[in-house]
Amino acid sequence: MSVNILLSILVTSVATYISRFLGVLSSVRIKESSKIFRWFNCLAYATLAALIARTIVFPVGALLEASYLSRILVILLSLGIFFITKKNFVYPTVFSAISMTIINNYF
Amino acid sequence: MINKEFFFKGYKSILKPDSPAIALGCCFIAIGALLKNIGFNIQESIFSTMLIYALPGSLVMAESILIGASLLSIFIAVWFVNARLYPMAVSLFPLMMDESQPKWKYYLSCHFIAVSAWLIMKSNYETIEKKNRVDFWIGIGSATWSVAVISTIIGFYLSDYLNKDMLMGLAILNPIYFICMMVGAMKTIQVTLSVILGAILGPIFYFFSPEWSILLGGLVAGSVAYLVGEKNVS
Numbered sequence: 001m002s003v004n005i006l007l008s009i010l011v012t013s014v015a016t017y018i019s020r021f022l023g024v025l026s027s028v029r030i031k032e033s034s035k036i037f038r039w040f041n042c043l044a045y046a047t048l049a050a051l052i053a054r055t056i057v058f059p060v061g062a063l064l065e066a067s068y069l070s071r072i073l074v075i076l077l078s079l080g081i082f083f084i085t086k087k088n089f090v091y092p093t094v095f096s097a098i099s100m101t102i103i104n105n106y107f
Numbered sequence: 108m109i110n111k112e113f114f115f116k117g118y119k120s121i122l123k124p125d126s127p128a129i130a131l132g133c134c135f136i137a138i139g140a141l142l143k144n145i146g147f148n149i150q151e152s153i154f155s156t157m158l159i160y161a162l163p164g165s166l167v168m169a170e171s172i173l174i175g176a177s178l179l180s181i182f183i184a185v186w187f188v189n190a191r192l193y194p195m196a197v198s199l200f201p202l203m204m205d206e207s208q209p210k211w212k213y214y215l216s217c218h219f220i221a222v223s224a225w226l227i228m229k230s231n232y233e234t235i236e237k238k239n240r241v242d243f244w245i246g247i248g249s250a251t252w253s254v255a256v257i258s259t260i261i262g263f264y265l266s267d268y269l270n271k272d273m274l275m276g277l278a279i280l281n282p283i284y285f286i287c288m289m290v291g292a293m294k295t296i297q298v299t300l301s302v303i304l305g306a307i308l309g310p311i312f313y314f315f316s317p318e319w320s321i322l323l324g325g326l327v328a329g330s331v332a333y334l335v336g337e338k339n340v341s
Contacts (some may be wrong), residue, residue, distance in 0.1 A: 004172075005151050005172065006151065008171070008172055009159065009168070011178050011182045012167075012181060012182075012185045013158035015182045016186075017217075017218065019191075019192040019196070020193075020218060020220045021217055023194070023197045023200065024214060026197050027196060027197055027204060030201045031201060035337070037197070037198065038337075039329070040197040041198040041298070041301075042298070042300075042329040042330070042336070043194040043198070043329035043330070044191070044194040044198040044225075045289065045298050045302050045305065045332075046302070046305030046324070046325040046326075046332060047195075047321060047322065047324070047329065048222060048285065048289065048302075048305065049304075049309065049328070050305040050309025050310075050312075050324035051309065051321050052285050052286060052289070053305070053310050054320060055163075055282050056282050057313070058310065058313055058317075060170060061137075061141065061166060061278060062271070062275045062277070065271065075283065075286065078287070079290065082287045082290065089126075089130070089284060089288060093130045093283055093284045093287065094129065096280055096283035097276035097277060097280045098276065100275055100279040101272045101276035104275055
């Protein structure tokens, strides 16, 4: 393994583990019925939503080359399938990959 | 040690009809292909997924290596991007804390905190007795972790056969899966508001600070949702 890549992996894994580990240390004093637990629950969902929205609006990597219209169209169609299939997670997910591959060629 | 019954119950949760395994697997296939394209060998790719096991962190690392960033800047960028794992841990581990369980289980299994495992645990923990939840969690985490590693290997070797459109299809899959899971979790006013406000504020804050947008968006949206929810209940 090249030293630079190996060091980058190690640095990335330490930077990732820190947040997980500090979260566990903080959890020792927090009860699930407490207000602070409910607040952190809101923070977790909101941060996830912010992350996903940013991934779609300002993507990095392969999605960067897909147009806004195609990204929004795929999301709306996939959500439609999610509700039609009584909130099944697999159908809209598989559909999104196939439709993105096809739709991007037209929009 | 680990209670096998609950470990395997958790492990098998990825075999359910609405399992995240397909979405998670496809995302890591994309990561495997990306890592090969930026010059990782197979050992480095496997090692990377095993140790990092967080998609945004891997993406930031890959981009940073491409532009020749320093180790310090990689550390800071990944720490910011993955700081969302802190509130995720704090909103999950109190549900599993039990005095009969040794501490090492919590310290080691926190490595499994990632969106898919977190969402599975959040929607299933009530069916498991509190003292057994950490073993159940280790089962879920081991399963999603195995899927991630195997998919990275598949992606690495498939990369020569995937064209740009296919990689795009794989890249949209992860956000769609998480959107569906979050919409499915919108059962209380607090969670519903958190998801909607977070989705609006995340991109808006990006205009002011790309590095801090996720954390700031999450902090403001989550706090507003919490306050509105508490006021509504009282």
